[in-house]
Amino acid sequence: MTSLAPLPQILMEPIVRNALLEDLGRAGDITSDAIIPADCKATFELNARQGGVVAGLDLVMFAFLLVDPGINIQLRCAEGGKVSASETIAIVNGPARGLLTAERTALNFLCKLSGIATATAALVHAVRGHKAKIICTRKTTPGLRALEKYAVRAGGGANHRFGLDDAVLIKDNHVALAGDIRTAIERARGAVGHMVKIEVEIDTLEQLEMALQAKVDAVLLDNMAVDELSQAVAMVGGRAVTEASGRVTRANVAAIAATGVDLISVGWLTHSAPILDIGLDMPTDRNCNRHLN
Structure with missing residues (x-):
């Protein structure tokens, strides 16, 4: 560490x-x-x-x-x-x-x-031998985010964004209101500065293809099965950072890491880890x- x-x-x-x-x-x-x-x-x-x-x-x-x-x-x-x-x-x-x-x-x-x-x-420890980093999310106790994200670092993990202002994360509701992924990405890119990364939440491989065509910086592969995650990582081919998210446990995290994703985000680390x-x-x-x- x-x-x-x-x-x-x-x-x-x-x-x-x-x-x-x-x-x-x-x-x-x-x-x-x-x-x-x-x-x-x-x-x-x-x-x-x-x-x-x-x-x-x-x-x-x-x-x-x-x-x-x-x-x-x-x-x-x-x-x-x-x-x-x-x-x-x-x-x-x-x-x-x-x-x-x-x-x-x-x-x-x-x-x-x-x-x-x-x-x-x-x-x-469970993902040792794989490149994937364990990261946390914004699912934190109000007022204690900096402390809880610090604790993740103390355990050898890394942090996702700290707030709404340090990166663009286009989620399903943003896409629904924008009409489609491409439109959401184009609007975001036209509004933020060149230093701001853009990540898009992906539910299907079809959405992934559209996001890659728009040249996003990162893709959040949400609630995908391990086989689908492997396909997604192969499709990305290093063109964007890949993040797996959803239903991550101690039992399945190694299998998720073995797909080749770069990041594995885990909300329960900060919102419900036992003391x-x-x-x-x-x-x-x-x-x-x-x-x-």
Whole structure:
């Protein structure tokens, strides 16, 4: 996997801050404030309860430090690294109230993004030996797209477009309203600049031929059976980027990759990948210590 560039701080901080504000509500953590002495210090471990790929450590650090800058975090795992069940991902220590207040927000980010990274890594592993890249889509949680697409990269995948403004993707409804694929492509090409790529969603081989005649940059081969995908890739013959999409699973992704497609897009990676189970645990030999440095 290529080096994983971190998310910019200016992007992460408002997302984490809003998540904390949502949890703190109007009165803060009334449970921890009532039970834990203000000068209590504690140490906790972030432990993986199942194996997987870790993503979101910077968000974890932001969550704790925004609540209390006195919290210290020692990472035991690299971002994008693999962990086994029971492995310690990080150790956090400092004011106990702050640790407990930030716990759920930190874990929400870490578990969700690590789940996406883990699911992506499984698909990437399944297509090893083929040229196809695993990519995500715009089927993301509102407000969290940048984070979820980052998690896909952490798992060894790549990203499709981030929004409606960074590429043209002509889908079936665009074609229906334009009248035909050729008209839709011509209108798009006449409206966007030379730097913008044009991709067309294809349902049949007849549509593919029309798109190729119009010299599109990429074709999205939607919900095609493996045999039809193979025919489509042969028809394209390298004249456009080929993307397979629709009903992709761990069981069939290798067969899809074997057709020779360049990309395999998977919506469920971001909209419904299961979380990676991670918990914040106090080591059994520790308890509240008002004098812990």
